[in-house]
Structure formats: C-alpha cells, structure tokens
Amino acid sequence: MSHHPNQFDLFRTRRFLPLFITQFFGAFNDNLLKNAVIVLINFHGMKMLGLAPELMIQLAAALFILPFFLFSATAGQLCEKYDKAAIARLVKQAEIAIMLLAALGFWRHDGVILMSTIFLMGVHSTLFGPLKFSVLPQYLRPGELVGGNGLIEMGTFVSIILGQVAGTVLVNADDSRISIVLALLGCALAGLAAARAMPPAAPTAAALPIDWNFARQTWGIVRHAKQSRPVWLSLLGISWFWFLGAIYLSKLPTYASDVLGGDATVYTLLMTLFSLGVGTGSMLCEKLSGRKVELGLVPFGSLGLCLFGIDLYFATPPQAAATLDWLAFIADAGNWRLMADFALIGVFGGFYIVPLYALVQSRSAPEFRSRAIAANNILNSLFMVVSAAFAAVLAAGGVSIPTVLLIAALLNLVVAAYIYSLLPEFLMRFVIWLLTHTLYRVRHHGLEQIPEHGPCVLVCNHVSFMDALILAGAVRRPIRFVMDHHIFRTPLLGFVFRTARAIPIAPAKEDPHAKARAFDEVAAALAAGEVVCIFPEGKLTHDGEISLFKLGIEEIVARTPVPVVPMALCGMWGSFFSRRYGKAMLSWPRRFWSRIALKAAPALAASEVSAAALQQTVSELRGDWR
Incomplete structure (x- = not known):
C-alpha cells in the first residue's frame, strides 16, 4: 500500500x-x-x-x-x-x-x-x-x-x-x-x-x-x-x-x-x-x-x-x-x-x-x-x-x-x-472552505506546477458557478479571477468574489470600456507578481464539453509575458451549480460530497501560448471525466 x-x-x-x-x-x-x-x-x-x-x-x-x-x-x-x-x-x-x-x-x-x-x-x-x-x-x-x-x-x-x-x-x-x-x-x-x-x-x-x-x-x-x-x-x-x-x-x-x-x-x-x-x-x-x-x-x-x-x-x-x-x-x-x-x-x-x-x-x-x-x-x-x-x-x-x-x-x-x-478575507475563506468541503471531495493533481512566487496565469475549463471557489480553495496562493460581470454579482458568492478582488469583465459588444478596464487590471495584477485565473471559454458549458477558447489569453501574455499553467476541472458536470439539468442552481441538488478532481499541467512560457494549444492541453488533461 x-x-x-x-x-x-x-x-x-x-x-x-x-x-x-x-x-x-x-x-x-x-x-x-x-x-x-x-x-x-x-x-x-x-x-x-x-x-x-x-x-x-x-x-x-x-x-x-x-x-x-x-x-x-x-x-x-x-x-x-x-x-x-x-x-x-x-x-x-x-x-x-x-x-x-x-x-x-x-x-x-x-x-x-x-x-x-x-x-x-x-x-x-x-x-x-x-x-x-x-x-x-x-x-x-x-x-x-x-x-x-x-x-x-x-x-x-x-x-x-x-x-x-x-x-x-x-x-x-x-x-x-x-x-x-x-x-x-x-x-x-x-x-x-x-x-x-x-x-x-x-x-x-x-x-x-x-x-x-x-x-x-x-x-x-x-x-x-x-x-x-x-x-x-x-x-x-x-x-x-x-x-x-x-x-x-x-x-x-x-x-x-x-x-x-x-x-x-x-x-x-x-x-x-x-x-x-x-x-x-x-x-x-x-x-x-x-x-x-x-x-x-x-x-x-x-x-x-x-x-x-x-x-x-x-x-x-x-x-x-x-x-x-x-x-x-x-x-x-x-x-x-x-x-x-x-x-x-x-x-x-x-x-x-x-x-x-x-x-x-x-x-x-x-x-x-x-x-x-x-x-x-x-x-x-x-x-x-x-x-x-x-x-x-x-x-x-x-x-x-x-x-x-x-x-x-x-x-x-x-x-x-x-x-x-x-478583514473580510477570513470570512471569505470560511465560505470557500465550507462550500468546497461539504459539497465536494477534491483530489489535486499536479498543483505543484503553479509557481510559488511571481506572476502567472491559470487557465481552466468552465463547468459551473463553483469553479472559481474550487480553485481558490485548492491553490495555496491568492488568485485574482477574471469572471463574467453577471457571475461577479451572484448573491452570496459575490461577497467571496469581491473580497478576493476578482476582476469583472463584460463582452466588448456589451461594454467595451469594461473589457478594456479588465485587461488593464489584469496587467497591473501580473506586474505586481500576483496569480490571475481566466476561463477562456468565456461562459459556462451547456453540454459538458469544452467550448472554443477565446483569444483573450493571447492578448494578456502578449502585453505581460508570464508563465501560463493549464488546468482542468473534472466531475463538476451534473452538479447543482452546472447547467446539465437546465438553468444552474434552480433544480433540486442531486448529489452531495461528490468526488471531483483539479489537475494542472506544466507551465508554458509566454512565447509558447496560443488559445488553440491551451484548449487542446486542457481537453487532454480533463479526459473523459466531465
């Protein structure tokens, strides 16, 4: 054994x-x-x-x-x-x-x-x-x-x-x-x-x-x-x-x-x-x-x-x-x-x-x-x-x-x-700890790939409203999440996101100024040596599959060249916070304390980063476990 x-x-x-x-x-x-x-x-x-x-x-x-x-x-x-x-x-x-x-x-x-x-x-x-x-x-x-x-x-x-x-x-x-x-x-x-x-x-x-x-x-x-x-x-x-x-x-x-x-x-x-x-x-x-x-x-x-x-x-x-x-x-x-x-x-x-x-x-x-x-x-x-x-x-x-x-x-x-x-950070971490330890059993694989010091960007597939909390509860370093402005305002979870200094972003067709402000804030966070996480799909999956990664990640590392760590969430599809059974968080919860996994691949240098290659890496990392 x-x-x-x-x-x-x-x-x-x-x-x-x-x-x-x-x-x-x-x-x-x-x-x-x-x-x-x-x-x-x-x-x-x-x-x-x-x-x-x-x-x-x-x-x-x-x-x-x-x-x-x-x-x-x-x-x-x-x-x-x-x-x-x-x-x-x-x-x-x-x-x-x-x-x-x-x-x-x-x-x-x-x-x-x-x-x-x-x-x-x-x-x-x-x-x-x-x-x-x-x-x-x-x-x-x-x-x-x-x-x-x-x-x-x-x-x-x-x-x-x-x-x-x-x-x-x-x-x-x-x-x-x-x-x-x-x-x-x-x-x-x-x-x-x-x-x-x-x-x-x-x-x-x-x-x-x-x-x-x-x-x-x-x-x-x-x-x-x-x-x-x-x-x-x-x-x-x-x-x-x-x-x-x-x-x-x-x-x-x-x-x-x-x-x-x-x-x-x-x-x-x-x-x-x-x-x-x-x-x-x-x-x-x-x-x-x-x-x-x-x-x-x-x-x-x-x-x-x-x-x-x-x-x-x-x-x-x-x-x-x-x-x-x-x-x-x-x-x-x-x-x-x-x-x-x-x-x-x-x-x-x-x-x-x-x-x-x-x-x-x-x-x-x-x-x-x-x-x-x-x-x-x-x-x-x-x-x-x-x-x-x-x-x-x-x-x-x-x-x-x-x-x-x-x-x-x-x-x-x-x-x-x-x-x-x-210091709301204490209470914010308590909410994260309580939610992630009562709803899920999280297995971690390869999280040592995340640098212990200095700036980096995490990219991950987007399955549910809980994804950011799962990552925040698993990664040792504080994370600045880039997230849709609607999710940022979610009741209860919004308190966690605001306290964690998440960066709200809106599509350019909705609010081009908000998008520009978000990219400026990401650049400032990376310049300060922080960890930033983005979900390049830009939306929650509707079918459990990984959607096309948008080009924002390429713009981020072109502006601020830092390592990028591909990550994959496994097992979140079908949870109360996903869209498997219709709108998220509206159907009755079907499971508690379910087994999920968070995996990380070796970091890529900024010169090696492309949206398509990252999507391929995250897909292989996740495998068939949705």
Missing part, C-alpha cells in the same frame, strides 16, 4: 524532530517547576517574605509573564541576527543552570530562590518563543507549515498537562525533593541534547544592530507589525485566544472544586480534556486545510469556541455534588456533556490558532519574522494580564464562575465579528 505524506512524517526528519523535542521538554519543565512550587506553597507551607499563599501563587504567575514584557523585543532581534539553532543551544545551557539553582531552592525549601527560578524560566521561554515559530518556515516547506505548527501546538499543550501532573506527583514523592530535582535536570539535559541536533538556521538579518532599550524596541516592533493588516489582525486574534485561555485556566481549579464538587483529580481530568482537545484540533488542521494556510478554519474555530463555551454554561449542574474523584465524576452520565464541551472547546481552539500562527509566519517578511513572533508574545502577555484583571473584577462583583465563562464565550462572538469585519 502506498504511503500518503502527512505531518507525522516530519518526526522522521532532523529539520523538525530535534526542534519538537527541545520545545516539548522546555514547556514540560516550565510547568513542572511552576506546579511543584504552587504545591509547596498550597500544601506544604512554604513562605516568602511573610506573603499569604494566595498572593504568592499570583506572584508566581506574574513573575513568569513579566519577562515577556521586558525581553521579547530583545529576543526577537537576537533571533534575526544570529543562527537560531545556536541560540537554542545557549538557551538550553542556561536552562540547566536555572535547574541547578532550583535544586538549591528545593533542598533549602527557600521560596525566594524558587520564585527567582520561575522568573528565570520566564526569561528562558521569552528567548525561545520567537525562535521556535520563526525557524519553522526555514526548516519546513510551504506545504508542511500548517502540519508543523499543528504538531508544535499539540506538543506544547500535551507537555503543559503532563508537566502539571508530574509537578504535583513528584514534589510529593519524597521529602528530600530528589525526584523533582532529577526530573527537572533530566528534562533540561534532554532539551540541550535535542537542541544540539538542530540543523543550522541562518540569520535572516545578520546586519541588524541590537537595540537594548526594551521600551523603544517593544514599541518599534509592535508598530512595524501593524504595517501588515493581515499579520496584525492575526496577532490580535492569537492574543485573544490566550485571553480566553487565561480565563478558563484561572477559573478551572475553583470551577472543578466549588461548582462541580470534584477533587484535584477532576481538575486534572478537565485540564487533560481541554489540552488534548487543543492538540487534536491542531493536528487535524493539516487534514482540513489541504496542507496549506487555510484562513477559513479561523472563523470555523471561533464559531466552535462560542457555541461550546455557551453550551458549557447550560451543561453545568445547578449545585455541587458531594466531593467526587475523577472516576466517580466520569461514572455520572450527567457530566458527559460537560466533558465533551471542554474537549470540543480545545479542538476548535486548535482550529482557530494554528492557521493564525501559520499566516504570521508565511506573510511576515523573513527578516522581521522573529520580531513579529516577539510582538505576538508581548501582546499575548498583555491580553493575559487584562484577562486576569477582567476575571478579578467580575469575581469582585459576585459573578459566578459559570457566568464568567459564559460572558467570555459571548465576548468571543463579538470580538470575532469585529475582526472579520475588519
């Missing part, structure tokens, strides 16, 4: 596996240390400067976040200027020193030392954060970027839950704390060994001068990130996810104990469901997106976050039961809906966040990519602090925890609508 490439193949490569292991053990150690210190404060009476336990726990969270404000800008600069693999090794060496300091703190039961190590691990994570995401586009091919991000997100959330569980178990394993110290040092050493196996990742801005003024640089990289509207809104979208996540994670312990009547194992169960959900959603992104950056998953993810966040409120029991452990909690069928909500909130969170990270990586300039990730870390930290203040205000006002979670879900609906109104 032939093997179909998928994201798990990356685990076989040196350009991904060492990075994944390095990130996994780093995140694991972060949470192992933090949770162990919290257990010592909460259950073993560890003190520091006479502070109350609740204040010490809040201080620990603040100390971990503070370095993201202070040092993210510097970390972004370092990752641009120097080899990222070399920086990873230095960061992991520093982690070993931090763990030796933590060992001293555990041995002396010293709160000041352990709190200092939490701050230093925050510095460690601040330095590593821009590196792990900005190095992915250097290590991975474009088709691997979504899958690689999904695996990194999955590994991060799995390591978080494992680190929290291990911190609780190991700190209680023996009074000498030898177990926790050995675990922390072992993970740091494993991370260093993995980092040493990372291949070189050349600096993207070796001449960049390092500005050590963190305030000036912080404002500078945030201002720079705002120059690209899609990147900036994606950064805000990611930070909003962490705003929501911070509310859930901060309220979950009390929700599990006071609202559900569970013990610590119930809290761990819900955290596990949420974390595994995020990991599952992150990994599914590659399958659902066709191995490309699919922004359509972002509205899909935010919709799921809203729906299951709202349902969680109604699934919460009206009053706490007797104290339950996780087995008793699972045994009660009344809790299954609630557990499903937590898992699905995580799954849709993965759908939401992975494409946003991939978009930031793919659309940021290579020489600014690390600093864009650093700007994201700054925003994430800011949103988490605001989240904590927001939750504290609601708690002070006597708002119950289920109601706080409901308010967060409803706010997500408002924020999502606002972001998508500012």
